[in-house]
Amino acid sequence: MIRSMTGFGRSTLELPDKNITVELKSLNSKLLDASLRLPQRYREKEGELRLLLTTALERGKIELNITIDQNGETGNYTFNHSLARQYYREMKTLSVEFGLELDGNTVNTIVRMPDVLKAEQAELGEEEWEMVLDKVKEALQELDNFRQEEGAVLEQDLSARTRAIEGLLDRVAPLEGTRIKVLRERLKKQLEESFAAGTVDKNRFEQEIIYYLEKLDITEEKVRLRKHCRYFTETLAEPGSNGKKLGFISQEMGREINTLGSKANDAEIQKLVILMKDELEKIKEQLFNIL
Numbered sequence: 213m214i215r216s217m218t219g220f221g222r223s224t225l226e227l228p229d230k231n232i233t234v235e236l237k238s239l240n241s242k243l244l245d246a247s248l249r250l251p252q253r254y255r256e257k258e259g260e261l262r263l264l265l266t267t268a269l270e271r272g273k274i275e276l277n278i279t280i281d282q283n284g285e286t287g288n289y290t291f292n293h294s295l296a297r298q299y300y301r302e303m304k305t306l307s308v309e310f311g312l313e314l315d316g317n318t319v320n321t322i323v324r325m326p327d328v329l330k331a332e333q334a335e336l337g338e339e340e341w342e343m344v345l346d347k348v349k350e351a352l353q354e355l356d357n358f359r360q361e362e363g364a365v366l367e368q369d370l371s372a373r374t375r376a377i378e379g380l381l382d383r384v385a386p387l388e389g390t391r392i393k394v395l396r397e398r399l400k401k402q403l404e405e406s407f408a409a410g411t412v413d414k415n416r417f418e419q420e421i422i423y424y425l426e427k428l429d430i431t432e433e434k435v436r437l438r439k440h441c442r443y444f445t446e447t448l449a450e451p452g453s454n455g456k457k458l459g460f461i462s463q464e465m466g467r468e469i470n471t472l473g474s475k476a477n478d479a480e481i482q483k484l485v486i487l488m489k490d491e492l493e494k495i496k497e498q499l500f501n502i503l
Contacts, residue, residue: 213360213363213364213367213449213451213453214363214366214367214370214448214453214454214455214458214502214503215356215359215360215362215363215453215502215503216358216359216362216363216366216501216502216503217238217239217240217241217271217272217359217455217501217502217503218238218239218240218272218358218359218362218501219236219237219238219355219356219358219359219362220235220236220237220238220354220355220358221234221235221236221350221351221352221353221354221355221356221358222234222235222236222351222354223347223348223350223351223354224347225343225344225347227340227343228283229282229283230280230281230282230283231280231281231283232278232279232280232281232344232347233277233278233279233281234276234277234278234344234347234348234350234351235275235276235277235278235279235351236274236275236276236277236348236351236352236354236355237274237275237277237355238269238272238273238274238275238355238359239272239273240272240273240500240501241271241272241273242271243271244265244266244269244270244271244272244274245272245273245274246262246265246266246274246275246276247273247274247275247276248261248262248276249275249276249277249278250276250278251278251279251280253280253336254278254336254341254344256336257336257341260345261276261348264345264348264349264352265352268352268356269352269355270503271455271503272503276348278344278348290329291328291329292327292328292329295325295327295328296322296323296325296328299322299325299328300318300322303318303321303322359503362501363453363502363503366498366501366502367448369498370444370448370458370495370498370499371445371448373491373492373494373495374441374444374445374491374495376491377437377441377465377469377488377491377492378438378441380484380487380488380491381434381437381438381441381484381488383484384430384434384472384481384484385434387478387480387481387484388430388481390478391476391477391478391481394478395428395477427475428475428476428477429475430471430472430475430476433468433471433472433475434472436464436468437465437468437469437472440461440464440465440468441465443461444458444461444462444465447461453502453503455499455502455503458499458502459496459499462492462495462496462499465492466489466492466496469485469488469489469492470489472485473485473486473489
């Protein structure tokens with residue numbers, strides 16, 4: 213079963229003094245590109261989280277965001293008095309320089325200045341980390357479920373387009389007989405125009421026909437294209453998600469379609485080839501979304 217590379221997962225952990233939210237997003241990318249936004253107390257666990265994401269998600273542009281909401285009644289804070297005084301002195305100096313007066317909002321402004329009021333970070337306990345890690349895994353599972361659902365939709369679309377290419381290929385065979393007949397008549401006419409009537413060498417003519425028929429024969433291309441289409445469908449049904457493998461097969465399909473078009477030498481077959489190329493381009497676009 214194929215999986216999409218796009219997905220979203222979310223989980224929350226409620227503790228007595230805080231609520232922790234874990235959010236995971238995944239977008240298309242050739243490689244795994246993980247971006248982690250973590251609270252300061254979890255930074256030491258970044259390596260463990262990256263390993264977990266790499267193992268579980270394989271590819272994609274991944275964003276992991278963990279946020280902490282402290283409950284209002286709890287939490288310890290420190291007030292840096294010396295830094296607050298320094299800010300105040302600097303603000304007072306500037307107010308004199310610019311002829312401004314400090315008002316009642318000055319204290320509020322100072323409190324919001326960097327490092328004046330800081331929440332004390334308690335040491336991360338193993339019990340809390342295990343609970344957070346479980347929530348990360350829960351979000352990963354939700355994201356994977358999202359990827360599978362999206363993958364099922366993509367699989368249906370890709371299967372339908374592959375069948376469409378095979379259907380167009382079936383319509384080529386009836387046109388080949390007409391193509392050979394038209395080619396034979398055109399060569400005969402050209403030879404008769406080049407030589408006096410009745411002087412055309414029939415053996416030479418047959419040799420020319422055989423040469424052009426061999427040069428324009430598309431039997432091998434049809435056989436290979438059909439095999440590639442069936443291999444593509446079989447790969448779609450495999451247990452793992454094989455986005456790269458499907459990409460390689462689609463390239464081979466494109467090679468056979470292009471060769472078939474260049475050797476067709478028939479307007480109606482060329483129209484079918486154009487329709488095949490259109491379906492294949494849509495397949496390739498969808499493959500960018502597959503893991």
